[in-house]
Amino acid sequence: MQKPLILVTNDDGITAPGLRSLIQFASEIGDVIVVAPDSPQSGMGHAITINNTLYATKMTTIEKDGANAEYSCSGTPADCVKLGLQEILDRKPDIVISGINHGSNASINVIYSGTMSAAIEAGIEGVPAIGFSLCDYTWKADFSQSKGYIQKIIQEALANGIPQGVVLNVNIPKLQTNELKGVKICRQARANWKEKFDKRTSPMGKDYYWLTGEFELLDKGEDTDEWALANGYISVVPTQFDLTAHHSIQQLNAWELG
Amino acid sequence: MQKPLILVTNDDGITAPGLRSLIQFASEIGDVIVVAPDSPQSGMGHAITINNTLYATKMTTIEKDGANAEYSCSGTPADCVKLGLQEILDRKPDIVISGINHGSNASINVIYSGTMSAAIEAGIEGVPAIGFSLCDYTWKADFSQSKGYIQKIIQEALANGIPQGVVLNVNIPKLQTNELKGVKICRQARANWKEKFDKRTSPMGKDYYWLTGEFELLDKGEDTDEWALANGYISVVPTQFDLTAHHSIQQLNAWELG
Numbered sequence: 001m002q003k004p005l006i007l008v009t010n011d012d013g014i015t016a017p018g019l020r021s022l023i024q025f026a027s028e029i030g031d032v033i034v035v036a037p038d039s040p041q042s043g044m045g046h047a048i049t050i051n052n053t054l055y056a057t058k059m060t061t062i063e064k065d066g067a068n069a070e071y072s073c074s075g076t077p078a079d080c081v082k083l084g085l086q087e088i089l090d091r092k093p094d095i096v097i098s099g100i101n102h103g104s105n106a107s108i109n110v111i112y113s114g115t116m117s118a119a120i121e122a123g124i125e126g127v128p129a130i131g132f133s134l135c136d137y138t139w140k141a142d143f144s145q146s147k148g149y150i151q152k153i154i155q156e157a158l159a160n161g162i163p164q165g166v167v168l169n170v171n172i173p174k175l176q177t178n179e180l181k182g183v184k185i186c187r188q189a190r191a192n193w194k195e196k197f198d199k200r201t202s203p204m205g206k207d208y209y210w211l212t213g214e215f216e217l218l219d220k221g222e223d224t225d226e227w228a229l230a231n232g233y234i235s236v237v238p239t240q241f242d243l244t245a246h247h248s249i250q251q252l253n254a255w256e257l258g
Numbered sequence: 259m260q261k262p263l264i265l266v267t268n269d270d271g272i273t274a275p276g277l278r279s280l281i282q283f284a285s286e287i288g289d290v291i292v293v294a295p296d297s298p299q300s301g302m303g304h305a306i307t308i309n310n311t312l313y314a315t316k317m318t319t320i321e322k323d324g325a326n327a328e329y330s331c332s333g334t335p336a337d338c339v340k341l342g343l344q345e346i347l348d349r350k351p352d353i354v355i356s357g358i359n360h361g362s363n364a365s366i367n368v369i370y371s372g373t374m375s376a377a378i379e380a381g382i383e384g385v386p387a388i389g390f391s392l393c394d395y396t397w398k399a400d401f402s403q404s405k406g407y408i409q410k411i412i413q414e415a416l417a418n419g420i421p422q423g424v425v426l427n428v429n430i431p432k433l434q435t436n437e438l439k440g441v442k443i444c445r446q447a448r449a450n451w452k453e454k455f456d457k458r459t460s461p462m463g464k465d466y467y468w469l470t471g472e473f474e475l476l477d478k479g480e481d482t483d484e485w486a487l488a489n490g491y492i493s494v495v496p497t498q499f500d501l502t503a504h505h506s507i508q509q510l511n512a513w514e515l516g
Contacts, residue, residue: 045304045336046369054455054467078303078370082469086453108382111304111499112336124366124450149515156513165448166503168510183515187502190423192382195344197312209312211340236515238506241369244445245424248496252426255414257407257441257494 004030004094004158007122009080011041011101011114014072018100020065021143022132025150026097027066029158033093034070035084041076042103046117048082049075056083077118085125094158096122099132099170100143100150106133106171106225106235107189107217116169120241123167128157130168135229146172149183149234162238169237173229181232188237189224191217262288262352262416265380267338269299269359269372272330276358278323279401280390283408284355285324287416291351292328293342299334300361304375306340307333314341335376343383352416354380357390357428358401358408364391364429364483364493365447365475374427378499381425386415388426393487404430407441407492420496427495431487439490446495447482449475 006026010019014036026032035056041047055074071088073080081096098118105113115131122129132150134141153170162168169188173180193213201207217226225235264284268277272294284290293314299305313332329346331338339354356376363371373389380387390408392399411428420426427446431438451471459465475484483493 040309043306043308045302045306045375047303047305048301048370048469050301050469051298054469055464056467079469082453083455083467087455087457087467108499110501111378111382112306117303120369124369126450152515156515160513163503163506163509166506169501185507185510185513187504187507188500190500192384195340197341197345199345206313209314209341209345211306211308211312211337236510237501238503238510239501240503240506241366241501242446242448243368243427243495243497243499243501245421245496245498246445248421248424248498249443249445251421252443252494252496255418257410257414 005091006030006032007084007089007093007096008032008034009036009077009098009118011037011044011077013037013040016102017139018102018134018143022097022100023065023067025147026154029151029154032067033089034067035073035080035088037077037080038072038074041114043112044076044114045112046078046120047076048078054079054083056088077114078121081118081121093127095154096127096129097132097154101133102141103137104133104135104171105131105169106229107191110169110188110239119167124241128162130157130170132170134172134174136174145175145177146180146234165242166238166240169239171225171229171235173232175232179232180234184228184233184235186225186228186235186237187223189217189226190219191215263349264288264290265342265347265351265354266290266292267294267335267356267376269295269302269335271295271298274360275397276360276392276401280355280358281323281325283405284412287409287412290325291347292325293331293338293346295335295338296330296332299372301370302334302372303370304336304378305334306336312337312341314346335372336379339376339379351385354385354387355390355412359391360399361395362391362393362429363389363427364487365449368427368446368497377425382499386420388415388428390428392430392432394432403433403435404438404492423500424496424498427497429483429487429493431490433490437490438492442486442491442493444483444486444493444495445481447475447484448477449473
């Protein structure tokens with residue numbers, strides 16, 4: 001039987017330890033091709049490169065994690081998926097996996113996430129896709145603890161398929177293997193970031209800002225990704241790119257827009 | 259009675275004719291503050307600036323369209339909304355409006371849209387928000403044809419509020435006023451972009467790509483935004499940022515992830 005073809009990407013860049021781990025885990029399951037950004041793209045949301053040129057460079061020196069081939073791309077995570085599917089791969093991959101992100105993409109973070117934008121791009125193009133994130137922002141994060149779960153999720157997705165119009169947003173708490181309680185299918189928790197801008201003055205006398213903020217959970221539900229993560233579970237949120245708020249259509253029809 | 263406070267932004271940049279028109283239309287309804295990108299941000303999706311500094315410069319020369327004040331910001335549309343709400347406005351605005359975009363943000367375009375990311379950011383922060391787009395990519399597009407409809411939509415949103423967790427994605431066909439048939443509340447049509455990468459070689463001998471593509475409508479429904487636009491209607495899609503595919507949760511619970 002032909003091995004599954006797996007396209008791997010991320011948003012932290014091709015050298016990120018989280019990507020290197022995901023390549024290792026995936027190469028035990030199938031043939032792996034990597035198309036990943038040449039520099040960190042965190043916070044890029046679903047950006048694409050339309051007013052600039054895109055480069056993709058085949059890497060010859062870092063194929064040590066089991067990938068069949070690796071390409072470093074000058075674009076965003078969504079660009080990497082587009083370029084991978086259209087130009088680099090010989091055939092449609094069986095799955096696209098993105099990550100492992102250094103830091104949570106649970107709850108409202110999905111909106112800002114380059115990791116998830118890659119998965120969503122694949123989903124739009126009809127390829128099953130999963131984004132993986134570990135709730136640990138540091139470069140030295142230990143991705144090995146959840147290896148078994150990550151491989152199981154990929155294998156189940158390959159075996160069962162993923163519903164059309166849906167991609168998976170997988171977040172992993174920062175715990176040791178024996179502390180992980182299992183996997184929960186969840187909904188996205190309601191939350192936002194309470195922005196705080198750190199206002200400073202440049203040496204040239206011009207005011208500027210750094211965007212900082214505090215995560216604010218607005219949801220007490222026990223069926224959310226945030227609840228799962230806080231209680232030791234890996235969260236899996238089926239995530240869609242039909243953004244229609246179907247329940248609001250009737251309400252808006254009452255407006256007088258004649 | 260206090261006039262409504264309206265925050266106006268866009269993704270084509272502070273000098274774009276579509277923004278200038280929206281400022282004019284909005285200033286007949288309320289007090290307008292503009293916080294818009296200093297350069298075009300099309301295709302930026304929901305990007306935010308987290309690894310770089312942000313500037314916001316009060317413009318003193320271009321306040322000719324009726325705004326109370328205008329600020330040019332070095333960031334993305336989502337940054338503009340965050341900065342506007344947090345640092346620039348004295349009080350919470352009654353509504354945030356984004357656009358008028360030069361080009362459609364209907365259907366799957368909502369995912370890549372900087373215009374809509376600004377509206378979504380406002381929605382996340384609990385402020386009613388609308389993104390407006392005209393299906394005409396040119397800089398010379400005629401935004402005046404739909405003035406009455408745009409003002410009516412803003413006024414109805416101010417009068418009725420917008421359901422929590424929802425923002426409006428308004429798209430306008432390129433038609434004369436007397437050809438516009440009215441407004442339809444719609445769902446987002448299923449579609450994707452069939453990418454075609456235009457591969458070239460630089461003068462230095464390095465291969466590079468331009469991302470191009472063709473829009474591919476996958477949806478025959480007559481309740482979609484694409485149908486409405488093709489039939490002379492302004493489309494209004496209630497758009498949510500809870501991306502959970504609630505209908506898939508049960509199906510995924512059958513996976514063996516033990």
